[in-house]
Amino acid sequence: MSDVESGWHDQRVPDNPRRPVPAHRLPPSARTALTWCAVAGLTLVLWAALGAGPEPAHGQPPGSLRLAGWPRLVVAALLALPLRWARSRPLPVLAAVVLGFLAVTTSHARIEQAWPLVLAADALVALVAATRPRHVAAVAATATLVGQEAVWQRELWASGGAPRLLAVGMLALTALIALLVLLAWVAGTMVRQRRDHAAVLREHAATQAAAAERLRIARELHDVVAHGIGVIAIQAGAAGRVIGSRPDAARDALAAIETTSRDTLKGLRQLLGGLRATEVAEPAGLTGLAGVDRLAETTTAAGVRVEVRWRGRNRPLPSTVDHSAFRIIQEAVTNVVRHAGTDHCRVLIDHRGEELCVEVLDSGGGRAAGAGESGYGIAGMRERVALLGGQFSAGPRPEGGFRVTARLPLLEAAR
Known part of the structure; x- marks a missing residue:
């Protein structure tokens, strides 16, 4: 028997299983503040990374994207801004970050300058895996991996052709990019599995609570009614046996039936009143x-x-x-x-x-x-x-x- 038997417990499984349900939610204002802090942090990191490329040699085409001052800050802010909606719309935000990564790297930026976007995309892959169906998360992770690897392989080919592409160090970096995406997907999937398991446990607890409550109500009804009905049955039988020969005794039995019926009805009303109460304790007002x-x-x-x-x-x-x-x-x-x-x-x-x-x-x-x-x-x-x-x-x-x-x-x- 569960200790929830003493009353109703509101333990519902979330209507939308895609959304994470932490045990202790942050207030909306705190979540909003943390989101904007993430946007600001990514903006500053991108601002620094986009300005870290080497100076091109005299007469050589630029090998990296170099922006100065406010233009670089504006570009960094625009690339980071989609994170504002990461929690509510992780798939569109992931697509925006990957497209931003592709746009930056095709605009003469080296992949080293865009590494903050690589990490942001991996984090979003984990979020998608944790909050969206498994097949959707797999497609999102694959698309992210293809985009990152395509940029990396293009840069390796442009800087040295096949020898550069097949160098041991470069192969290790290629594997590292794939490993980061895979780890992000696995981490998000584990979070989702834990949340699904918690939902099953909550549903099981709710089922047990309902069963325990039904048993408590059945026991209370039995206790309230059984004694009165037993007394009424005995008195009714006695009245039937003596109604012709001893009318006074029959009247006494009928009076006892009336009194017992009123007491039983009063007990039922007290029980129903306690069941309507919002408290989870034993219904108040019942007989002691x-x-x-x-x-x-x-x-x-x-x-x-x-x-x-x-x-x-x-x-x-x-x-x-x-x-x-x-x-x-x-x-x-x-x-x-x-x-x-x-x-x-x-x-x-x-x-x-x-x-x-x-x-x-x-x-x-x-x-x-x-x-x-x-x-x-x-x-x-x-x-x-x-x-x-x-x-x-x-x-x-x-x-x-x-x-x-x-x-x-x-x-x-x-x-």
């Missing part, structure tokens, strides 16, 4: 041990006398312990009425130092309590006690009858 005397009265009126004994110093209890203790007593007494075949039972409520002990005894010879068709008798009581970290036992007594005992720790419930 203060209702034991009323329970004893209605059960006695049904023909089974309930003797209630209190021990220890009566003090305020955690609401979960108070409510669960009453439900355990109610269910045990209901089982006595329905199954024990006796006209008497005893309820003991013992306030101990750090725990509350409740016990229901009878001396009947009927079938074991909880052996009915509903399946929520002993199992439901055992679940209540387990949720509070307590101890539960139920079984026949050596001297005859049946005993139900629950020990509920107070400190555990107060946490």
Whole structure:
């Protein structure tokens, strides 16, 4: 049983699985600030790189793109600006960065001057792999790799032909460019797989929470209704048997049916009101041990006398312990009425130092309590006690009858 059983938990799988869902989102203003910082950083790095080319020799065509002052800053800013939309539109931004890289390198810029764009494109490949379908990410990574390698091979060919192209150092750099793109794609894919796995876990947790909530509602409905219906059935049978010979007794039975029906309806209303509440704790307003005397009265009126004994110093209890203790007593007494075949039972409520002990005894010879068709008798009581970290036992007594005992720790419930 999950600890989410005490209430509703809103754990939905994101509607758009393409978008990353971190555990702790940054506020929008912080994300915007970080994005603009990335744009500014890439602008400055590009500004420095575009001005780092060697001076052409006298009478030789320029071997690198050389811009001075403001024009170089404007070009760098235009190349970096698409990063502003990287998170929301990674594919178009990747295309813009790759096209910018191709434009710069075909305008007499050496690949060394455009290395910031190479790294930016690789980072965008990782982002695409993390946020877009696998086949889309594979196509984007392949296109990026082809563009970068084409520029690199063209530059090698222009600077020395086949010998330059096949030099060991140049082959190593060729492999490095491919390796960087591959690593970016793998890293993004791993992020996506982790996010998908987290989504599956969230969906599983939501399913468990819903199942636990349904079980809690079923148990509450059983606890609220079963006792009242049992008493009503007994009183109705008694009224039917004596309505002709003892009309006064029949009227008393009908009055008990009316009272029990009202109490059951009140319990249902309290339960439904608690289910509508937004809190995840045990619904407020449900009956606690203060209702034991009323329970004893209605059960006695049904023909089974309930003797209630209190021990220890009566003090305020955690609401979960108070409510669960009453439900355990109610269910045990209901089982006595329905199954024990006796006209008497005893309820003991013992306030101990750090725990509350409740016990229901009878001396009947009927079938074991909880052996009915509903399946929520002993199992439901055992679940209540387990949720509070307590101890539960139920079984026949050596001297005859049946005993139900629950020990509920107070400190555990107060946490």
